[in-house]
Amino acid sequence: MADFIVGAVEYLSKFIFFIIAVLVISPVLTWVERKQSAVMQDRIGANRAEILGLRMLGLFHALADSLKLFTKEYFVPKGADRLIFHLAPCISIFFAVMGFAVIPHADTLIISGQPVEMQIVNLNIGLLYFFAVLGMAVYGVVLGAWASNNNYALLGGLRASAQMISYEVSIGISLVGIILVYQSVDLMEITRAQGDLLFGFLPKWGIFLQPLAFFIFMAAGIAETKRIPFDAPEGESEIVGYFIEYSGMGFGMYFLTDFLETILIACLTVTFFLGGWQAPFIDGWILQTFSDSTFLGIFQLNNFILTIVQFLAFVFKVCLVIFMMMTIRWTLPRFRYDQIMNLGWKMLLPLSLFNIVVTAIIVYFIG
Amino acid sequence: MLETVLFFALALLAVTAAIGMIVHRSPVYSVLMLIITLFSIAGFYVLLNAPFVAAVHMIVYAGAIIVLFLFVVMLLDLRHESDRFTLTKFSRVLAFIAFLVFLGEAILLVKVAFIDGGLDIGLGGQVSQLGDTPSIGKLLFTAYLLPFEIASVLLLVAIIGAVILAKQNLKPSQ
Amino acid sequence: MLMKDQLLEQFGDAVQVEESAVGDEVYVVDRTRITEVCQFMRDQAEPNFSILMDLTAVDYLKLNHKPRFAVIYHLFSLSNNQRVRIKAYVPENDPIIASVTHLWAGANWYEREVWDMFGIKFKGHPDLRRILMYDEFKGHPLRKDYPFSKRQPLVRNDKPYIDKEIDAYLHRVSGSNGTQKTIENVPLSMQEAMKKALSDSGSQSETSFLMNMGPSHPAMHGVIHLLLELDGEYVKNTDIGIGYLHRAFEKESEVGKWSHVFPYTDRLNYVSPLINNVAYAMAVERLLGIDITERAKYIRVIMSEISRICDHLTCVAASGMELGAMTVFLYLIQAREELWSLVEEITGARLTVSYIRIGGVKGDLTAGFADRCRAALKETRKQVGECHKLLTRNRIFVDRVTGTGVVSKEDALSYGFTGPVLRSTGINYDVRKANPYLVYDQLDFDVPYGENGDNFDRYLCRLEEIEQSCRIIEQALEKIPKGELNVDYEGKILTGHQMADSGKFGKTKELLKSQALTDPTLSGNSANNRLNIFPDNKRVVLPAKEQTYGSIEGVMNHFMLIMDGYGIQPPPGETYVSNEGANGELGFFVVSSGEDHAYRVRCRPPCFALMSGFHKMLQGDQVADIIASFGTINMIAGELDR
Secondary structure, eight states: OHHHHHHHHHHHHHHHHHHHHHHHHHHHHHHHHHHHHHHHTTSOOSOOOOBTTBOGGGTHHHHHHHHHHHHSOOOOOTTOOHHHHHHHHHHHHHHHHHGGGGOOOEEEEEETTEEEEESSOOOTTHHHHHHHHHHHHHHHHHHHHHHTTOHHHHHHHHHHHHHHHHHHHHHHHHHHHHHHHHTOSOHHHHHHHTTSEETTTEEOOHHHHOHHHHHHHHHHHHHHHTOTTSOTTTOTTTTOOTTTTOOHHHHHHHHHHHHHHHHHHHHHHHHHHSOTTOOTTTHHHHHHHSOOOEETTTEEHHHHHHHHHHHHHHHHHHHHHHHHHHHHHTTSOOOOHHHHHHIIIIIIHHHHHHHHHHHHHHHHHHO | OHHHHHHHHHHHHHHHHHHHHHHOSSHHHHHHHHHHHHHHHHHHHHHTTOHHHHHHHIIIIIIIIHHHHHHHHHHHTOTTOGGGOOOOHHHHHHHHHHHHHHHHHHHHHHIIIIISOOOOOSOGGGGGGTTSHHHHHHHHHTTTHHHHHHHHHHHHHHHHHHHHHHHHHSOTTO | OOHHHHHHHHHGGGEEEEOOTTOOOEEEEOGGGHHHHHHIIIIISSSOOOEEEEEEEEEOGGGTOSSSEEEEEEEEETTTTEEEEEEEEEOSSSOEEEOOTTTOTTHHHHHHHHHHHHOOEEETOTTOOOSSSOTTOOSOTTSTTSOTTOOOOOOOOSSOHHHHHHHHHHHHHHHHTTOOOOOOSOOSSHHHHHHHHHHHOTTSOTTEEEEEEOSSOTTOOSSOEEEEEEETTEEEEEEEEOOTTOOOHHHHHTTSBGGGGHHHHHTTSTTSHHHHHHHHHHHHHHHHTOOOOHHHHHHHHHHHHHHHHHHHHHHHHHHHHHTTOHHHHHHHHHHHHHHHHHHHHHHSOSSOOOOEETTEESSOOOTTHHHHHHHHHHHHHHHHHHHIIIIITOHHHHHHHTTSSOOOHHHHHHTTOOHHHHHHTTOOOOHHHHSOOTTGGGSOOOOOOOSSOSHHHHHHHHHHHHHHHHHHHHHHHHHSOOOOOOBOTTSOBOOHHHHHHHHHTTOOHHHHHSOSOOSSOTTOOOHHHHHHHSOSOTTTSOOOHHHHHHOHHHHHHHHHHHSTTOSOOOOSEEEEEEEEETTEEEEEEEEEOSSSBOSEEEEEOHHHHHHHTHHHHHTTOBHHHHHHHHHHHTOOHHHHHO
């Protein structure tokens, strides 16, 4: 029973920490996006929200936006299917949050001699779990679109479902290469396997072993988040999007899902291709420099510092990927629906199949 | 203990949702019920210590096939057309035959499980690790290679058939 | 053989030559033979007149002319840039004339507008319904006996308006199939309307459905309404509804004095208002038969080209934004900002400039304008270069705009397209080259044209026209004859925008102290500046302030121009003058009765013809392409609906 309680406390604390982190980061990301686009477009960007004269570069806009969304009227259009209309944004956000459960944030932390995995749940099918969750994400969009009783929303929903299914195929097949190289579907194992060095200087990261898969995964990943250039389901100037009838927090939840998915795809990119929490070159140095003496009563000093550094490395890499995704977003125009389909089925899919074949041959001969 | 509770909870959910799927007038709701059923079945797989099967089940059925169902339902916009699904005499007969078949299967299953004391499918000691990803992979490429390949060819044929059927409707100008 | 001889030979008595005081070529045709004459002009005449530039009507009620109405056709020949006006008189008791829709598809909307405004029916018109006014409107507003002050507020009954549109659409669809039927039950939703359409019309397949785009839609800028019949993502049919921004421009122009029309022209194409100013001023000047000073011509050219650049920048920027390239939008708008600052400096306003005057311009260029203008052009070129990097070489963008919104040469001519849209199809027609006005014949510039008539060609045409306009402005700045600079009351050089700003912020005390020396100001011009920008013509130009205040002749002159019933009075006559607007030929057909206000002002907006053929461009494209096509057309509701 004691084990059960310890385990429950462990999971619960990880879960709460993670939920708070994600729900704080997402609104902040709206601010980041606004500021970054402003820098790219030669303007000032959000800077008006202030609390007691404090403006913090417009950081309070995130807060103001959330407050606004919460206090706005949640309007249900005439002829809408009320139950599904209310349910759809929840489904959407639920699966986006679920995706984070298997992301490893750092190596094992030792507390009072007990190893604690820096991952909410350690599933040995982590990668497949992620696919399953990704596959569910489309329901929030499609059901919301259908329940709105609006032709624009319906078009958006149709586009979204076709697009997401198409690109899941590419995502899945591009990651088969990763499975072949690292011989595991457990995200923790995959990350650990990226800790070695290639030829003594190059980290054995996915981007170096599977460069083609990296590009396919990034492209398909952005398509999954339905952001520019793949934002045909929203297409704000054409069909306004599957959430056209949503107001207030209903819209807010779709909006949040958008950013959550961005973070999720960035996390996965980092985990599969950029060495996850690995901090190459300095991890060995940290282990050597600091002793394994007890710290704060329950931690080991070197293990503790290493975990912090790894966590920071992970966050840094994720930020980098998000920055890249946003740069893409503010540079490219939108694809048309048939171009998206062509790219997915005629470019990315054959390329990822080709990648598997090549990888399999190399892995077979090298071992 | 926990497993038993979970099993019965999931079983109740699965059966209820399945009945709901059949009974509900709106096709979209039927599809939703079907998803819930699939979810609970995935739960069974997890309980049986086969997370791989559970995940694949979710990916393939809930993630892809049912989305296509929804796609079609939405495209046809059957919202106000639930009346179209009235039973004809012929479909009543078909339904009765299907009912008899399933009844027979159910009786057989109950007999095997409770009277014969389980069925030996010839896997011996491997059963306990069967849900494991590597062991499933190994089995598929050794003992079950032929069925696996036949299934792939079947799927390929289905894909080609789908493409040809779709192409027929395209006008030459497109 | 001259046109006149050809027509007389072919039709004898049915055609008469009308003398025009200003040298337009005008023929009066018997209304029963109008289609024959038009067909002859289009196909057999030498040169043949392939474009119906404008079709309108005049109500001669107040001139006591019998028959009361005249339908006016403006034809244009591409081969030798000749313009011909054909008039067909229509009596009041039987206001009907044969339609020329089968000759020029563009006549469709023009004839609808004439029906809407004058109540003249067109026999053989496929779809004669109101276009600018709403369906419930009673009467025909441009008739002279329709009182100017009469108001008809649009009162809706409980039936939702949108359903009515669908009703009308279904009615037309079923009507064209020969199964005339009335629709009693109002459809409850789009889906039901769709089903009705499916069952009613054999032309529709199982999968098509109706969707409204606009009038309230993020991409339908301006206000426009597309009723789309979609087959999945593909557009099968489009019905375009306009008139949401109708402001009775033509009716109001008949009420104020001749010079009072300028502020209204600002609001036609509000993205390039200066070009509209120029076009109207040119029309009135042609009626008056006056020639303006060389410097004023150069100023007009410079301001027109600045406006053209602004217009193209806005168009490319907006279409980029609608395709998701927000950054391009902001880059180009930044360039436009520089140019608008110039406009503000010269005219005192950014958008509603009213800068051009009959006989000249409001004020002279400010000191140092040339340098600032060159700097702004440099910035423009830089930002256009950025746009080339971000879009022209972008695979996504190129794929999206190539081969979409295609219009063929034949369609473009038939619908009377002009401007970049016509040129993108490979027909190199530009009024600045075809009928050079102002000083365009003295400036060296090229007219870019495309070959495919798709969105990409239109986009490239516009970007290249920006470059050509830059060249024009640079040459004009070199060549412009020198004139006096503008000074403030202390003799200090002052820029226009400084004045405008101090006026705006309530610091007008110093402005009031200025003794008629400051230009441009609301107080008027001083004599030394006026010589450069106004002709010495007492019939049209207000005298300089020191003359007004200093001499009896000046006061008399001022008085005669300002007082009601006097003012600028062009001799009776009619003329059509066009210039190259940013979107194509912007024409003004003005009729003077010799009074101090216009008898009729007809504006031929380039967008109107473009929009009447827009559905052709959309056919077979996808929903997403509507946005791209609509963007590169650059429809401006202000001039479309007037």
